[in-house]
Each structure stands twice: as structure tokens, then as C-alpha cells.
Amino acid sequence: MDNQELQKLVEQLSLKDFNKTFNHLASFNPRLRTTGGRYLLHSHNIEINKKYLEERGLDEMIGIIKHELCHYHLHIEKKGYQHRDADFKHLLNQVGAPRFCKPLPSNQMKRNMNTIQYKCKDCQQVYRRRKRIDTARFVCGKCRGTLIYQGFLEGETKI
Known part of the structure; x- marks a missing residue:
């Protein structure tokens, strides 16, 4: 999977699970070591750790993408987008996204x-x-x- 395929997957998941469009950039970041992904507040982009796709599979990566999309959509709507916020926890449960990702076997x-x-x-x-x-x-x-x-x-x- 490359960055273009990841971008399409993120856009599809956003439409399917959140009924909202994803209008920013999603890409793999090889510098991520201990986290599955991250949402960048200033640029609204999402970065994903490619090792999770290689070691844990597509299902785990989809869970990470949904988690980052929860941050994305709540931040855009000016709601509680942080892990401790009730809005964030509620949206995670609603779309079936994990709160934390599993550790990588290699780590x-x-x-x-x-x-x-x-x-x-x-x-x-x-x-x-x-x-x-x-x-x-x-x-x-x-x-x-x-x-x-x-x-x-x-x-x-x-x-």
C-alpha cells in the first residue's frame, strides 16, 4: 500500500463511518516508532505508521485510521478531540475505533x-x-x- 491508496482508504472510511468528507492529506510516516498514527492539529493531516500494516494487518490499521479520524472530525467541529474528552470517547464507541493501539511485536x-x-x-x-x-x-x-x-x-x- 502506498500513500495514494492510504488517502483513498481514509476518505472512504470517513464517508462510510462518519458521513463526513476528509479534505486533508493522509500519509505514511516512517519516523513514527511507538505510535500507530497521529493527527496534526495545525495542518489537519493524518500520519500513519506503516509498520502496523506490515506486522498487525489491515484490520488494525483501519482501527488506527478511525481513531485518528475521530480526532480530526471533532477538532474541525470544535468539540472535545482529546483522549480524556467525553465527546471523543463517545465517538470512538460509536464508530468502533480502539482508544489505544496494540504494541508492535518487533518493539x-x-x-x-x-x-x-x-x-x-x-x-x-x-x-x-x-x-x-x-x-x-x-x-x-x-x-x-x-x-x-x-x-x-x-x-x-x-x-
């Missing part, structure tokens, strides 16, 4: 590859950290026992 694997595990020598309490700690300086928060470095976690998926 979850990267996150777990950076997890370091420590274990208390006395009480066997397990600690997982992203950064290394000095085991000579830090102790167990539960029993003040000695921490033992266990290494990086591999193959574990976090939900």
Missing part, C-alpha cells in the same frame, strides 16, 4: 532483549531492570540481601 522483542535480571541471594526475590546496577552498592529491597546478576532475558514475551 516488544527489542524491549525484552534489553531486560537484565537480578536475584536476591537470601529471599530469592527477582528484579528485572533495563540498566545494569552495581551489585556491591545496591541490595534487595525486601530483605537487604545480596543481589546476584542473572544476565539478559531472551525469548520471553511481555504482554
Whole structure:
């Protein structure tokens, strides 16, 4: 799918689900990393993360587009377009759009590859950290026992 096909899809979804036209630009933004899409307040354009199409499929991307269209239409109508607003929550439920997108599997694997595990020598309490700690300086928060470095976690998926 390219930007032209995305533009057509956004326009179709806007007409079908919102009964309103989408008069601005929709495009893929390769710089988006942790979010499915975003609505730009000043230009009224919508940017979508293409990785969601590749890793999660068309249905997930359609949900993201509907979510961004909720921001778009409510902002144009000068209603509550932010996540915390009742107008936004009501419109999300009305069109069947998710409030938040699911995390990408590729990002979850990267996150777990950076997890370091420590274990208390006395009480066997397990600690997982992203950064290394000095085991000579830090102790167990539960029993003040000695921490033992266990290494990086591999193959574990976090939900």
C-alpha cells in the first residue's frame, strides 16, 4: 500500500463511518516508532505508521485510521478531540475505533532483549531492570540481601 491508496482508504472510511468528507492529506510516516498514527492539529493531516500494516494487518490499521479520524472530525467541529474528552470517547464507541493501539511485536522483542535480571541471594526475590546496577552498592529491597546478576532475558514475551 502506498500513500495514494492510504488517502483513498481514509476518505472512504470517513464517508462510510462518519458521513463526513476528509479534505486533508493522509500519509505514511516512517519516523513514527511507538505510535500507530497521529493527527496534526495545525495542518489537519493524518500520519500513519506503516509498520502496523506490515506486522498487525489491515484490520488494525483501519482501527488506527478511525481513531485518528475521530480526532480530526471533532477538532474541525470544535468539540472535545482529546483522549480524556467525553465527546471523543463517545465517538470512538460509536464508530468502533480502539482508544489505544496494540504494541508492535518487533518493539516488544527489542524491549525484552534489553531486560537484565537480578536475584536476591537470601529471599530469592527477582528484579528485572533495563540498566545494569552495581551489585556491591545496591541490595534487595525486601530483605537487604545480596543481589546476584542473572544476565539478559531472551525469548520471553511481555504482554
